[in-house]
Amino acid sequence: MTTAVSAVQSQTPARFAPPPTRRLSRETGVRGLLLFSTVLSVVGALLGVGAWLLLARVIGGLAFGQTAGQASGQPLAAWWLPVTAGLLLLRAGLNALREAGNARRSAQIVGDLRQRASFKLLALGPSALSDLGEARSSVGLLESLPKLSAYYARWLPQASHSAAGLLVAGAALWWLDWRSALIVSLTVPLCLLFLVLVGWAAQDASTQAWTATTRLGARLSGSLRALPTLRAFGAEAAQAQALAGEAETHRAATLKVLRAAFLSGFVLDFAATMSVALIAVTIGVRLFEGGWTFTPALAALLIVPEVFAPLRQLGTDRHASLDAEAPAAELYALLDTPEVESGAAKVDGLPALTLRGVGLSLAGRPVLSGVNLSLPAGGRAALVGESGGGKTSLLRGLHKDLTLVGSVKVNGVALAELDTAAWQAHCAVVSQRPRFLAGTVLENLNAKPERVQTVLNLVGLTASPHTRITEDGHPLSGGERARLALARAALSDADLILLDEPTAHLDPLSEREVLGQLDVLFAGKTLLLVTHRHVPDGFAVYRVAGGRLEQQS
Ligand SMILES: Nc1ncnc2c1ncn2[C@@H]1O[C@H](COP(=O)(O)OP(=O)(O)OP(=O)(O)O)[C@@H](O)[C@H]1O
Ligand SMILES: [Mg+2]
Incomplete structure (x- = not known):
């Protein structure tokens, strides 16, 4: 805009x-x-x-x-x-x-x-x-x-x-x-x-x-x-x-x-x-x-x-x-800023994504085109590739923050036809720069303390649930903020999880530990992960290069 x-x-x-x-x-x-x-x-x-x-x-x-x-x-x-x-x-x-x-x-x-x-x-x-x-x-x-x-x-x-x-x-x-x-x-x-x-x-x-x-x-x-x-x-x-x-x-x-x-x-x-x-x-x-x-x-x-x-x-x-x-x-x-088109359709069951010939332009400049991607319900896929290639933007498009052109279907229903608010309730996004509510860690997670503790252990966040944080996560470190954002996504009711470089701030050892827990944290949910580094086992890998997306494995 x-x-x-x-x-x-x-x-x-x-x-x-x-x-x-x-x-x-x-x-x-x-x-x-x-x-x-x-x-x-x-x-x-x-x-x-x-x-x-x-x-x-x-x-x-x-x-x-x-x-x-x-x-x-x-x-x-x-x-x-x-x-x-x-x-x-x-x-x-x-x-x-x-x-x-x-x-x-x-x-x-x-x-x-x-x-x-x-x-x-x-x-x-x-x-x-x-x-x-x-x-x-x-x-x-x-x-x-x-x-x-x-x-x-x-x-x-x-x-x-x-x-x-x-x-x-x-x-x-x-x-x-x-x-x-x-x-x-x-x-x-x-x-x-x-x-x-x-x-x-x-x-x-x-x-x-x-x-x-x-x-x-x-x-x-x-x-x-x-x-x-x-x-x-x-x-x-x-x-x-x-x-x-x-x-x-x-x-x-x-x-x-x-x-x-x-x-x-x-x-x-x-x-x-x-x-x-x-x-x-x-x-x-x-x-x-x-x-x-x-x-x-x-x-x-x-x-x-x-x-x-x-x-x-x-x-x-x-x-x-x-x-x-x-x-x-x-x-x-x-x-006058156009809103992303919203329909009335609702998603039934665990989301499966099918993208065929999908494109995306930002400020009049084409960023991605001809994207094909299949992510079955409960499946795992990873987007890797060059910085500025359009990975974050593709996640934003799937979350209906940006308009994607081409065919994007969720369980066979076109994304444009989905009710935006209802669809976004299905999605949990862990962004590159997560934002929080000013309050305690517990208030941000909005779940029962016992469940909170289990999930905090899984993501490896050692800060007390009663720590007060600002909207940008201060005084937590970059890595701790990412762990908290992951915990929040895991505790939400969302069933499509969009993770944008959640481990970018972690050392290689901690990164492997956290990525190793993704299966447990998001068991039974559809998962799309953007990463520049280690791709955990069991993920289909798609590489972004030169405005296209190619499946690697
Ligand atoms: N709101 C916007 N308006 C105009 N251009 C944008 C906007 N958001 C992103 N871009 C541009 O679109 C391109 C893709 O950005 P994007 O953030 O999707 O890349 P990325 O693949 O996630 O990069 P990184 O790996 O560095 O996070 C970049 O060239 C960026 O400058
Ligand atoms: Mg990005």
């Missing part, structure tokens, strides 16, 4: 490609959010315009006995002032309600996306999770999703809020004074153009900052993990220097984002202030020359900021939307 970093990098030159946030705007629940937000925005804008018209009439009436607009009407007395204040208060209340509603709906949409991402991660399985790479762990991906909240709670509703303000206040302006409305209709597109131009600069800065954050995180966690090795080779200083370099790149990238944010705020403020000033000057000149009366002029002046205030806020919220782009790109890269 596309890793997080490559997903981010691939979007850098794609300025004119649809941003991943466009897909965010098509998610379920967005329509409801926009409808709710727009209705409240329109009502709020009407209340605001109404309040300013009233205020202008009250002030005009008090000062000159005039009414606002061309419509006839009586000047209003000072006691209308509390009504004006009431309208403004009502509008503030509606705004608060709108924001609270948007936050709630946004949390719901992001929660749904998070759930879909979690289910997808589960469906893809541990193998695809390891493909996510160190740069972005699955946890990191899920943790970055709250960044999408700002897109839903702020940017999208603010865009509709600006449009509502523009339409309602613009219509009132046309009614009051077409000249001011004309200036607004010329300057608003200019503001939007600035918003887009600065947005492009900010988008590049934001993408760079995200890449820098991801790389810094990956290098930090990688360095911490490799610290004992780095220390053993005296390479801590060089690594610390490299880390400082990444931190500096990260600092510079973050500052660039801040600069873009300030620039965008400044440009929009400047454009909006200039437009209001231009309108104020033309109104002032007309008032001075006696071409217009005070009340409509005041009403127009009060209403003009109603157009620009939401636009300024939109400029600020544009950054919220930019922050969402990188997590959105990763999210959709994950959601």
